[in-house]
Amino acid sequence: MFIFWRDFIIWEDMEQRISFYTLGCRLNQAETAILQQSFEDKGYQVVDFKEPADVVVVNTCTVTENGDADTRKIVNKINRKNPRVQIALVGCQAQIQREKLLDMPNVNWVVGNSCKMELANLLSENFHINTPQVITPAIPRSSFKISTTGIDKKHTRANLKVQDGCDFFCSFCVIPFARGRARSREFDDILKDARALLAAGHREIVITGINVGTYQYQNKNFVDVLLRLVELEGLDRLRISSIEPTTVSPEVIELAAENEKICKYFHIPLQSGSNVILKSMNRKYNIEEYCEFLYLISEKNPGICLGTDVIVGFPGENDEHFEQTYHLLENLPFAYFHVFSYSERPWAKSRKLGRQVPKEIVQHRSRQLRMLSAQKRNKFMKKEIGTIQEVLFEQEKKGYWMGLTDTYIRVKVKSNRKLHNQIFPVSLEKIENNAMYGKLHEDKIF
Numbered sequence: 001m002f003i004f005w006r007d008f009i010i011w012e013d014m015e016q017r018i019s020f021y022t023l024g025c026r027l028n029q030a031e032t033a034i035l036q037q038s039f040e041d042k043g044y045q046v047v048d049f050k051e052p053a054d055v056v057v058v059n060t061c062t063v064t065e066n067g068d069a070d071t072r073k074i075v076n077k078i079n080r081k082n083p084r085v086q087i088a089l090v091g092c093q094a095q096i097q098r099e100k101l102l103d104m105p106n107v108n109w110v111v112g113n114s115c116k117m118e119l120a121n122l123l124s125e126n127f128h129i130n131t132p133q134v135i136t137p138a139i140p141r142s143s144f145k146i147s148t149t150g151i152d153k154k155h156t157r158a159n160l161k162v163q164d165g166c167d168f169f170c171s172f173c174v175i176p177f178a179r180g181r182a183r184s185r186e187f188d189d190i191l192k193d194a195r196a197l198l199a200a201g202h203r204e205i206v207i208t209g210i211n212v213g214t215y216q217y218q219n220k221n222f223v224d225v226l227l228r229l230v231e232l233e234g235l236d237r238l239r240i241s242s243i244e245p246t247t248v249s250p251e252v253i254e255l256a257a258e259n260e261k262i263c264k265y266f267h268i269p270l271q272s273g274s275n276v277i278l279k280s281m282n283r284k285y286n287i288e289e290y291c292e293f294l295y296l297i298s299e300k301n302p303g304i305c306l307g308t309d310v311i312v313g314f315p316g317e318n319d320e321h322f323e324q325t326y327h328l329l330e331n332l333p334f335a336y337f338h339v340f341s342y343s344e345r346p347w348a349k350s351r352k353l354g355r356q357v358p359k360e361i362v363q364h365r366s367r368q369l370r371m372l373s374a375q376k377r378n379k380f381m382k383k384e385i386g387t388i389q390e391v392l393f394e395q396e397k398k399g400y401w402m403g404l405t406d407t408y409i410r411v412k413v414k415s416n417r418k419l420h421n422q423i424f425p426v427s428l429e430k431i432e433n434n435a436m437y438g439k440l441h442e443d444k445i446f
Helices: 026-041 065-081 092-096 098-102 116-126 187-199 222-229 250-258 275-281 287-300 319-331 359-382
Strands: 017-022 055-060 086-091 107-111 133-135 158-161 204-208 237-240 265-267 305-312 336-341 388-397 400-404 410-413 423-432 435-440
Touching (some): 026 086, 026 116, 026 158, 055 065, 055 092, 065 092, 098 133, 187 222, 237 265, 287 305, 319 359, 359 423
Parallel strands (some): 055 086, 107 133, 204 237, 305 336, 410 435
16 A cells, blocks of 8 residues: 655635546546545535535546546646645546656545545545545455445436456556456445435436446346346336447347347447457457457347447557558448547556557548548438437537437437426437437327
């Protein structure tokens, strides 16, 4: 364990105002919601990030160098707003870059992933001692429970953490070092949390984790998690977040096809369309296996939204490798893809490969793939024009109510009804600015 100390100002007794800022993945969002609730339970006043606060908690990301830079930017922004603020940096970047983070102005707590969820207790016990700390003990591999339910008051859809860590050790990835080895949440604890989220009014639950398909607790696996969740009263939709292709069993594919509550949506990382690069990345499949798998899902689930991740500029990626990736993405039944520029990470094995791709080439290739993704997205939405889709509405903005179909299409409608957290059928009419516009299908409103 690493613990460092230094003196700073002691606050007077008062109800502490605390705000939160989340960087990175959906799992971080889920954990921030839990942290907020745990601080409320301790008597802190949780305020919006834009409001003045005594303490600001930043849930960090370190998947890319951009994540590292974003932490510095947000810390500087916080300090400009309030030079007397106390800042807690928690999570992945805190786990592996602890000493560097403590050098930032007003950063008084650096807490890694092992202790992150205990932050409310740590701050409550030490707040009046006011001695800055770096707390990053080794991350245990044992199964876990979460004592606090993260009721997300800002979002309609609720994130449910079922798993953490990863054993795959892809050569570009620092997550096994930042998050630890794969471990699963106790099965009954997942169900308890899900019931609490539904009781709070959430109608869609998004399953989150680092490598959710590897879930294993006692005799329960990921299929068991899905089977029990879809049985819960009050659940309208169950969405699976990003899931590795080698962890999606035939049972998961069949269940998604048969059960109406499971969203017709899979996000399955590809990373490269070249077998040479996939091998260098230490991925667990080749292109032929991936394509066979993707076509099977598409065949079993007509109309499904399929998304993926792709890394551009991995060390050694030449023009031929990139062309293979481009043409594969062009021809596979994807609705969209997230494009990431390769980022060298501490501890990741790819940093030893050399053969770096020039930055300007990476940028050019990334633009090409993003343009292709936009075209694929537009093509996917065009097929839905004239259809009626159920939309879970989230918020009203600029005169339009906005929500999502189960296939992850953003829909906007004008209505005098209050649609927040309601599911209504919508006739989809046109595409504009990466969203679909339509009208409530009055005859089918229930």
